[in-house]
Amino acid sequence: MVADAYDAVIVGAGADGPVVAWKLAEAGLSVLVLEAGPFHGNKQWPKPHEDPGAESSSSLDDLSGELLDEQFTTREFEMVNNLLFGPADHRRGFWMRKFPGDGAILQCAGVGGTTLHYTGCHPRAYPAAIDEQGHWPIDYADLIPYYQELEAICEVAPAPVTAKEEVFFRGAAAAGWNLIDEANVTDPGYRPQPNAIRQPDEVLHVDAGYDGDYSAADLTGHTLAVSDISGDPHPRGAPFEEKAKRSSNVSFVPLALGTGNVTIRPNAFVVDVATDGGPTPEATGVTFRDTWSGAVASVDAEVVVLAAGAIETPRLWLNAGLPENEWVGRGLTIHFGDNVMGLWDEDELEGLLGRRTVEQQEGEDIAARFDYPGLGMLQTVGTTPGIGAILGFGASASGFAFQNDTTGEPWDTTGRLVGQELKRLLAGYRRMVQVLVVSDDRPHRRNGVTVQRGVADEHGPIPLVNYRPSEADRKRRDELARIAADILRAAGATHVHRSDSPPTALHLHSTMRMGKVVDDACEAYDVDRLFVADHSVLANGLGGPNPTLTGQAVAARAAEHIQERYFAP
Amino acid sequence: MPRHLLVERLGRYLYEKIRHLVHYKRGDRDLHTKMTFRATVDAVIPRTPELEAELGPEHVPGGLDIGLAEYLVTYVNHGFQLGFPQLGPRGTLSFARPVAKALDVAALKLVLRGHNAEPPSRTFVRPLIEADATASTSLFAAAGPFARLSPEDRLRAIGIVDDIEISVARSEDELFEFNGGLVGQLVVGFAKLIYYSEWQGYENYDEPPSTRIFSDDPGAVQSWRQTGFPGIANGYPALRGYLGTETGSLGDGEVWTTVDVAAEPPVHILHEPGRFRENDYETADFEEVFPEETT
Ligand SMILES: Cc1cc2nc3c(=O)[nH]c(=O)nc-3n(C[C@H](O)[C@H](O)[C@H](O)COP(=O)(O)OP(=O)(O)OC[C@H]3O[C@@H](n4cnc5c(N)ncnc54)[C@H](O)[C@@H]3O)c2cc1C
Numbered sequence: 001m002v003a004d005a006y007d008a009v010i011v012g013a014g015a016d017g018p019v020v021a022w023k024l025a026e027a028g029l030s031v032l033v034l035e036a037g038p039f040h041g042n043k044q045w046p047k048p049h050e051d052p053g054a055e056s057s058s059s060l061d062d063l064s065g066e067l068l069d070e071q072f073t074t075r076e077f078e079m080v081n082n083l084l085f086g087p088a089d090h091r092r093g094f095w096m097r098k099f100p101g102d103g104a105i106l107q108c109a110g111v112g113g114t115t116l117h118y119t120g121c122h123p124r125a126y127p128a129a130i131d132e133q134g135h136w137p138i139d140y141a142d143l144i145p146y147y148q149e150l151e152a153i154c155e156v157a158p159a160p161v162t163a164k165e166e167v168f169f170r171g172a173a174a175a176g177w178n179l180i181d182e183a184n185v186t187d188p189g190y191r192p193q194p195n196a197i198r199q200p201d202e203v204l205h206v207d208a209g210y211d212g213d214y215s216a217a218d219l220t221g222h223t224l225a226v227s228d229i230s231g232d233p234h235p236r237g238a239p240f241e242e243k244a245k246r247s248s249n250v251s252f253v254p255l256a257l258g259t260g261n262v263t264i265r266p267n268a269f270v271v272d273v274a275t276d277g278g279p280t281p282e283a284t285g286v287t288f289r290d291t292w293s294g295a296v297a298s299v300d301a302e303v304v305v306l307a308a309g310a311i312e313t314p315r316l317w318l319n320a321g322l323p324e325n326e327w328v329g330r331g332l333t334i335h336f337g338d339n340v341m342g343l344w345d346e347d348e349l350e351g352l353l354g355r356r357t358v359e360q361q362e363g364e365d366i367a368a369r370f371d372y373p374g375l376g377m378l379q380t381v382g383t384t385p386g387i388g389a390i391l392g393f394g395a396s397a398s399g400f401a402f403q404n405d406t407t408g409e410p411w412d413t414t415g416r417l418v419g420q421e422l423k424r425l426l427a428g429y430r431r432m433v434q435v436l437v438v439s440d441d442r443p444h445r446r447n448g449v450t451v452q453r454g455v456a457d458e459h460g461p462i463p464l465v466n467y468r469p470s471e472a473d474r475k476r477r478d479e480l481a482r483i484a485a486d487i488l489r490a491a492g493a494t495h496v497h498r499s500d501s502p503p504t505a506l507h508l509h510s511t512m513r514m515g516k517v518v519d520d521a522c523e524a525y526d527v528d529r530l531f532v533a534d535h536s537v538l539a540n541g542l543g544g545p546n547p548t549l550t551g552q553a554v555a556a557r558a559a560e561h562i563q564e565r566y567f568a569p
Numbered sequence: 570m571p572r573h574l575l576v577e578r579l580g581r582y583l584y585e586k587i588r589h590l591v592h593y594k595r596g597d598r599d600l601h602t603k604m605t606f607r608a609t610v611d612a613v614i615p616r617t618p619e620l621e622a623e624l625g626p627e628h629v630p631g632g633l634d635i636g637l638a639e640y641l642v643t644y645v646n647h648g649f650q651l652g653f654p655q656l657g658p659r660g661t662l663s664f665a666r667p668v669a670k671a672l673d674v675a676a677l678k679l680v681l682r683g684h685n686a687e688p689p690s691r692t693f694v695r696p697l698i699e700a701d702a703t704a705s706t707s708l709f710a711a712a713g714p715f716a717r718l719s720p721e722d723r724l725r726a727i728g729i730v731d732d733i734e735i736s737v738a739r740s741e742d743e744l745f746e747f748n749g750g751l752v753g754q755l756v757v758g759f760a761k762l763i764y765y766s767e768w769q770g771y772e773n774y775d776e777p778p779s780t781r782i783f784s785d786d787p788g789a790v791q792s793w794r795q796t797g798f799p800g801i802a803n804g805y806p807a808l809r810g811y812l813g814t815e816t817g818s819l820g821d822g823e824v825w826t827t828v829d830v831a832a833e834p835p836v837h838i839l840h841e842p843g844r845f846r847e848n849d850y851e852t853a854d855f856e857e858v859f860p861e862e863t864t
Contacts, residue, residue, distance in 0.1 A: 091647070161838050191845075307582075374858040
């Protein structure tokens with residue numbers, strides 16, 4: 001049951017909301033988490049996409065690994081449709097956002113938020129991006145204790161090497177780059193991903209002759225089937241909390257529920273933030289709409305924490321008519337990215353790997369990386385073929401490959417691939433390695449989220465997102481794409497394809513920046529008792545590293561400030 | 570043909586086309602949408618008899634052979650929702666028809682600009698109904714300007730659809746405009762996602778998730794036969810080890826193979842995992858590669 005009032009109401013149970021919930025509840029506060037999407041793997045919702053189910057969940061006993069196994073089929077098309085940002089009801093489509101060009105925003109709805117899709121990569125920010133780029137009001141050193149605490153909880157460790165990572169590492173070494181073994185990265189080089197994924201069982205070593213069913217009866221840890229983007233509930237048969245991929249639903253949600261002070265209310269889309277009418281308004285609660293029934297309800301709170309992600313948090317602020325501030329919604333960074341793919345001949349692979357295929361469907365999805373503070377990063381990615389086709393060859397800012405001349409470029413083809421070329425390249429699915437380019441784009445005020453009266457869905461005006469990289473942003477990305485092509489060539493790739501992707505957002509941050517919209521405790525400058533604790537407060541794109549660890553570290557830090565400011569004994 | 574004649578002919582053609590579009594009966598409209606989507610699928614993931622000799626007969630069939638165009642219409646119609654609360658919680662936008670119209674507009678623009686490589690022709694329509702035993706003359710007649718382009722010119726038309734604003738209206742005061750970029754995403758991006766995914770392997774994808782029947786037989790999905798994807802798996806015995814050196818903290822245990830012999834110390838793949846080093850860091854000498862003003 002949802003009560004009328006709580007100490008804290010948190011909007012969004014994504015990567016960061018559950019961290020705040022856990023911290024506050026552990027300190028004894030009563031916490032309600034309102035989440036727009038469904039709750040998977042919970043006995044209160046045995047068929048979360050088909051029936052409205054119960055109202056809320058407050059108990060660790062509700063969590064069920066068995067149900068998660070059933071619901072997370074790891075079939076990519078089905079999972080993408082179930083997880084992407086939209087209502088739980090499977091008969092209904094995605095919630096609409098307007099995004100320029102033919103790029104897209106990838107976010108999920110559901111307890112766990114976009115970490116349901118995420119690949120578990122949990123590196124720290126680049127120290128120089130925090131301390132030298134001039135965006136952050138706090139120091140990198142302030143983050144370290146939180147990094148250490150959360151890395152321990154999420155079991156962050158160097159990712160295992162399978163064939164696709166070995167190809168990448170050999171290429172990086174041959175291209176002259178050094179190995180990095182550091183947690184705080186200041187120089188370029190390659191290293192395994194620090195992944196929030198339990199390492200695979202040693203019985204899965206290629207020499208160990210494993211011949212089992214990969215279930216929890218046999219082993220622990222990642223089972224080395226690429227499925228992280230499709231939810232990854234492995235090992236099957238493991239209890240909810242023992243799944244290998246430590247998405248926030250698996251790591252922080254059980255911690256939060258375990259306190260006994262947290263209620264999670266899924267299928268609840270927050271549409272308004274209530275304030276008293278004072279000169280500096282104070283947040284007093286929120287209004288939410290049930291996504292199944294359309295019923296609207298309100299709840300009071302001593303503090304309200306927005307953790308709806310970098311698009312919905314500013315949208316909610318704007319739609320709630322909260323005070324204007326020239327940086328609300330502005331400064332969006334998305335790690336303006338690209339995709340570079342290498343294809344190998346069987347003979348070449350035989351010499352490189354001792355077998356004639358790469359088999360990109362094996363391993364953790366993303367397990368190898370290249371860092372370059374000042375430019376961003378590269379990471380290998382194994383995908384199932386559908387996601388690979390849309391990410392790698394589905395969209396391009398430079399049109400179709402047949403329209404583009406690549407003379408003098410380090411890639412053989414660039415652009416959107418179609419027809420015969422597409423089919424020929426994908427026929428080599430088992431002989432390819434894909435590299436994602438993730439660049440250090442900088443916050444610009446023109447980029448971000450606005451709303452417009454009339455362009456609305458059932459939750460009010462929809463987010464209209466603008467994103468146009470600067471000249472320097474483009475150069476950083478292009479330089480990284482070249483480095484990626486060099487690495488693949490150095491590893492012997494016979495064909496290199498660059499997507500030249502249009503802006504596509506997998507990592508979204510800095511739309512409610514610390515130092516601009518919120519203070520360094522994450523409380524809004526213009527509304528008291530209103531905090532923001534999700535990736536939108538990140539003051540920049542962290543230099544390029546995957547943002548979730550830092551988002552969660554900032555959220556954990558915000559939770560301590562909330563206690564100090566409003567609940568000190 | 571002299572330029573003015575061409576323009577005049579195009580003008581007439583455009584006029585006829587627009588008149589035709591306006592007068593479409595509902596059934597015809599659906600046929601027109603279907604043909605337009607078939608035309609995109611045929612351009613993006615065509616039949617490729619050319620690949621038979623090079624790669625084998627399993628690489629010949631394309632999207633039309635598995636009903637991808639029809640499913641894409643359904644998917645696009647049910648895939649998004651927007652703001653019609655008075656219609657109840659399920660107010661979805663039917664996007665397929667506006668998408669098809671936008672593609673026609675793009676096709677006409679392409680031809681007007683003279684950027685098509687081949688003249689539009691009914692002969693490009695024929696392959697779109699060949700595989701369909703139930704196809705009728707009305708289906709053939711429903712082909713719009715986009716479907717009459719050559720497959721490559723269709724792609725060129727998709728390439729210029731970006732700058733077209735498309736409106737979807739349910740009533741006077743509810744008009745939603747989206748930009749043409751979404752069209753490319755739907756008819757190229759999503760078409761590929763669906764085609765290369767497991768979609769074809771369901772007996773009943775339109776059923777609720779818990780009652781879907783899926784046989785995980787890699788042979789049952791045409792695209793899996795083409796990519797060699799071995800099907801949905803619970804795991805692989807694929808562990809090679811952990812990157813590291815003999816002196817550092819990253820990996821541990823015996824050397825399985827060496828990745829960089831020349832490095833000092835050499836970089837190996839080791840049997841046991843290690844950890845990252847909590848290093849001191851210094852950022853004072855950080856230099857921007859491509860400087861930029863701070864905002
Ligand atoms: C394919 C993919 C792979 C990724 N891999 C990685 C990775 O390996 N490492 C990494 O660091 N990052 C990764 N990311 C990015 C990462 O998942 C996100 O950066 C992170 O989840 C953002 O956290 P957040 O809390 O800001 O937002 P989210 O995780 O998106 O959570 C926001 C939550 O709020 C809910 N919500 C929104 N609006 C409302 C509302 N009005 N009322 C109630 N609830 C609402 C949403 O449904 C959602 O659950 C990946 C992303 C994608 C798409």
